[in-house]
Amino acid sequence: MIEPPLVSPPTLADAYRLLAESVYRPIAGGTDVLVQLSGQLGPPPDRLLDLWRLDELRGIELDGDALVLGALTTYSGIRRSAVCRDLLPALVEAAATVGAAQIQNRATLGGNIANASPAGDMLPVLLATDATIVVGSIRGERSIPARSFWTGYRQTALRPDEIVIRIRIPLVADRQVRFRKIGTRRAQAISKVVVGLSWVAPTSGSPWRTVRLGLGSVAERPIRVTATEAFLEGRLPTPDTAAEAAQRVAAEIQPIDDVRSTADYRRAVTARVLHRLIREAGSW
Amino acid sequence: MTVRFVVNDDPVELTVPGARRLLDVLREELGLTGTKEGCGEGECGACTVLLDGEVVDACLVPISQVDGHTVQTVEGLAARRPSVDRPAAPDDLNQLQWAFLETGGAQCGICTPGMLMAGQAFLASGAPATDAAIREAIAGNLCRCTGYTKIIEAIALAATRRDQAESLGPTSDHAGRP
Ligand SMILES: Cc1cc2nc3c(=O)[nH]c(=O)nc-3n(C[C@H](O)[C@H](O)[C@H](O)COP(=O)(O)OP(=O)(O)OC[C@H]3O[C@@H](n4cnc5c(N)ncnc54)[C@H](O)[C@@H]3O)c2cc1C
Ligand code: FES
Numbered sequence: 001m002i003e004p005p006l007v008s009p010p011t012l013a014d015a016y017r018l019l020a021e022s023v024y025r026p027i028a029g030g031t032d033v034l035v036q037l038s039g040q041l042g043p044p045p046d047r048l049l050d051l052w053r054l055d056e057l058r059g060i061e062l063d064g065d066a067l068v069l070g071a072l073t074t075y076s077g078i079r080r081s082a083v084c085r086d087l088l089p090a091l092v093e094a095a096a097t098v099g100a101a102q103i104q105n106r107a108t109l110g111g112n113i114a115n116a117s118p119a120g121d122m123l124p125v126l127l128a129t130d131a132t133i134v135v136g137s138i139r140g141e142r143s144i145p146a147r148s149f150w151t152g153y154r155q156t157a158l159r160p161d162e163i164v165i166r167i168r169i170p171l172v173a174d175r176q177v178r179f180r181k182i183g184t185r186r187a188q189a190i191s192k193v194v195v196g197l198s199w200v201a202p203t204s205g206s207p208w209r210t211v212r213l214g215l216g217s218v219a220e221r222p223i224r225v226t227a228t229e230a231f232l233e234g235r236l237p238t239p240d241t242a243a244e245a246a247q248r249v250a251a252e253i254q255p256i257d258d259v260r261s262t263a264d265y266r267r268a269v270t271a272r273v274l275h276r277l278i279r280e281a282g283s284w
Numbered sequence: 285m286t287v288r289f290v291v292n293d294d295p296v297e298l299t300v301p302g303a304r305r306l307l308d309v310l311r312e313e314l315g316l317t318g319t320k321e322g323c324g325e326g327e328c329g330a331c332t333v334l335l336d337g338e339v340v341d342a343c344l345v346p347i348s349q350v351d352g353h354t355v356q357t358v359e360g361l362a363a364r365r366p367s368v369d370r371p372a373a374p375d376d377l378n379q380l381q382w383a384f385l386e387t388g389g390a391q392c393g394i395c396t397p398g399m400l401m402a403g404q405a406f407l408a409s410g411a412p413a414t415d416a417a418i419r420e421a422i423a424g425n426l427c428r429c430t431g432y433t434k435i436i437e438a439i440a441l442a443a444t445r446r447d448q449a450e451s452l453g454p455t456s457d458h459a460g461r462p
């Protein structure tokens with residue numbers, strides 16, 4: 001086990017100062033980083049910056065018409081949060097599918113975002129809800145839309161001295177958000193396909209507006225499928241809509257074969273899940 | 285770095301690299317080898333301990349994050365350790381450990397410390413012991429021997445006794461530790 005030097009700053013200002021001076025790998029819940037210390041997944045980090053003491057990065061609150069979650073919010077924290085359960089149950093559903101209790105008690109939303117795995121389960125929900133990732137450094141804060149945060153395979157828009165500090169999810173009237181994860185078993189499974197879908201409709205009989213479809217594990221990064229979104233815009237959740245949308249999403253994505261699944265399976269399952277979500281919305 | 289924390293009610297102070305895993309500190313520095321290493325990457329739950337009462341995988345927690353906190357390991361469950369001369373009696377063990385013995389919830393034993401800690405956290409949560417709830421509570425703990433049935437039975441049995449003890453009042457609990 002490799003034990004790189006670790007610093008554990010007591011305040012966010014101290015953390016920013018350290019990050020401005022040298023390159024550190026941040027560590028939040030450690031559920032991805034500690035696995036990397038085995039050295040079996042490529043070179044381990046040279047230096048670690050432990051974020052765990054930074055209470056500035058904790059807390060879930062309502063700020064005007066947005067839900068704001070600190071980067072150190074754990075999945076257990078999301079599951080326990082009455083605000084999340086009431087206002088964004090899809091986020092709670094997603095959190096409940098990550099790992100098992102041991103993981104959920106430590107692993108953080110900020111870690112899932114910065115780790116930038118194409119299979120990160122929370123990321124399609126953040127895409128579907130137009131979330132903003134707020135990042136900070138000694139130079140100040142800036143907001144990055146989720147849509148442009150993941151730039152390539154395990155690549156993000158974070159600069160080396162920046163950390164994720166909070167996540168801002170706008171709450172939109174009459175918006176519905178849905179989450180589905182397909183894995184090999186209910187717990188401890190890396191997803192084969194993850195789906196986050198949202199739309200705005202005042203009643204179940206209203207045409208869909210502002211449709212967002214975020215997908216995980218079907219590309220080198222979490223993506224939105226904008227052509228399928230455009231097709232769904234203004235439509236009613238009818239059998240015809242579902243059938244056509246399923247075909248379109250299967251054509252729009254370019255998944256790959258890997259150890260967890262095949263491209264064909266991922267394409268077929270993504271189409272089926274979308275079909276089913278539309279069917280459920282239309283109650284037919 | 286110097287870290288101070290409490291293990292099974294005993295305060296400890298150590299100077300160790302901040303990135304050292306809680307698992308290694310327990311086993312190597314503190315000699316608490318009840319906590320097992322199965323996979324070393326969060327998959328198997330053999331290293332499950334309670335950190336401030338919540339289950340964590342000790343193989344994924346750097347010791348820097350334990351400073352100022354409270355850890356409970358499997359060694360902290362029994363009131364008294366059995367030995368060759370004096371095999372375990374019901375009152376030496378806590379209710380969950382005893383239930384594992386009664387139902388045959390342990391075979392090779394490598395998963396058992398982790399299963400006990402996950403079960404202990406579940407019992408402490410006070411959640412109704414439905415089959416689904418018990419399965420979710422141990423979803424992060426793998427067992428290659430038992431097929432889980434007897435482990436689930438053990439947790440359910442301990443939960444039934446917990447509920448009976450609660451309905452009878454605090455003094456009737458013969459082994460409600462800890
Ligand atoms: C057994 C097991 C099961 C898992 N199951 C799932 C699953 O079902 N779904 C899923 O999506 N993931 C899963 N994971 C992966 C992992 O738990 C999640 O990605 C988790 O959200 C990571 O959060 P963390 O706080 O532990 O991150 P860490 O390990 O602390 O960090 C992860 C990465 O993000 C960086 N980082 C962390 N916080 C910040 C920050 N605030 N600013 C900048 N960079 C930061 C770190 O430098 C590192 O590169 C699993 C992991 C394990 C070990
Ligand atoms: S050894 Fe920690 S989870 Fe397997």
Ligand code: FES
Nearest residue numbers: 391392427428429
């Ligand atoms: S008893 Fe052998 S792994 Fe569970």
